[in-house]
Amino acid sequence: MRKVSDILARKGGNVVTIDAATLVLDALRLMADQNIGSIVITEDGAYAGILTERDYARKVILEGRSSDHTTVGEIMSTNLPRLLPENTVDHCMQVMSEGKIRYLPVFNYSELIGIISMSDVVTETILSHEHTIEQLKNYIQS
Template identity: 70%
Template sequence: MKKVSNILDRKGSSVMTIDASTTVLDALRLMDDMNIGSVVVTDEGKYVGLLTERDYARKVILRGKSSLETSVREIMSTDLPPIIPENSVETCMHIMSENNIRYLPVFKNDQLCGIISINDLVTETILTHEETIEQLRSYIQS
């Protein structure tokens, strides 16, 4: 059974961070430059939340706020369920599905050690299926 640690080993555990006082527009520019859909929000270097494209769409655009005047602190997601590297891919899929979310923060010893997305889980599942298929081919051919 594949675990979150397998995903982090494959993709790395580095995360892009911004300060909670950053304007939404600057955060969006960073996300666009890095081609990412979320960014970790920190306050005095500590994890306080996650800003996602969905946060922007639902909490800025739909509420008529200004991206130039709104800080990330005002719209970030702070209630994401934390997971640990030992959690299984299946557990994470259930958590994301039940909570209708696309990102999960990963913590080890109460320190953020990565972010996983629904795309990471799908990729890991596909790789697992490909490994199984290859093992079955080898078994049949031997």
């Protein structure tokens, strides 16, 4: 069974972070520059939440707020479920599906070690299926 640690090993644990006092517009520019759909928000250097494109659309655009007057701390998602490296990919799918969540933080005890996206989970599932298919082909041919 594939685990969160497998996803992080494949994609790496690089996490882009910004301070909660950062303006939304600056966060969006950084996300665009990095080609990412979420960014980790910190307060006093510690994990505080995640800002996603969905947060921006729903909490800035739809509420008529200004991107250059609103901080990311005001609109970030907090209290998200936390994944552990030993969690299975199936567990990730269940948590993400039930909560309609696209990005989850991964912690090793209290240390943030990565972010898992729904896309990461789908990719890992496809790779796992491809590996199983290859093994079955080899078994049939032998």
